[in-house]
Amino acid sequence: MVAPGRLGVGIIGAGRVGPVLGAALAGVGHAIVGITAGSDDDRVAAVLPGVPVLDAVEVVRRSELVVIAVPHDELPGLVQGIADLGGWQAGQLLLHTDPGYGTDVLSPAAERGAIPLAVHPAITFNGTSVDLRQLQASFAAVTAPAAVLPIAQALAVEMGCEPVVIAEQDRASYAEAIATATEFSRSIVQQSTGLLRSIGVENPGGYLSALVSSAVERALRDESDPLALPPDL
Structure with a gap:
């Protein structure tokens, strides 16, 4: 499996999942370049100290890998909205963490050249550094086009998970x-x-x-x- 290079990673979603996955990726050498605002800035700062809080479009602009960890119903509109603003970049990795979607939901970004990935770590997140230990013993569902599936698998491993491939039609x-x-x-x-x-x-x-x-x-x-x-x- 070919591991991706070290990346500038942006996080959209400052709930329980996004900051923890950012910390996991930072722990293997990736640079966290920004995160969107959340309801508990102190908790986020404890997990990702020193990471700037930015709006979603600026997070996308700065990132080589964008991790989206937002509620299920918000994901399609968010992806489309950033596409409408011309935010997604060709060659940019775009990874969401929702269990119910594969990569079809990322089509508005993929049409603009972004690389769509779906990775769902199968744990219940608390939103603190304690989750990093749970990730080390967990699995993650990965869905991606065949050509870039190794990238999704490698990112799951870097988060601490064992990747399990789930077909697009089986995500529901x-x-x-x-x-x-x-x-x-x-x-x-x-x-x-x-x-x-x-x-x-x-x-x-x-x-x-x-x-x-x-x-x-x-x-x-x-x-x-x-x-x-x-x-x-």
């Missing part, structure tokens, strides 16, 4: 799988902690921590091993 099913695992886990934990709290158990989250972690690990292990023994009675 992939996103459903991610949402199901995430939302089901959250709702079950909330229901269980609520029941424990109602009967007077203090710190129900802490009480269930080892149980939930071991149950999930067991379920994942059993899924990986079709010959696994049935759960203990």
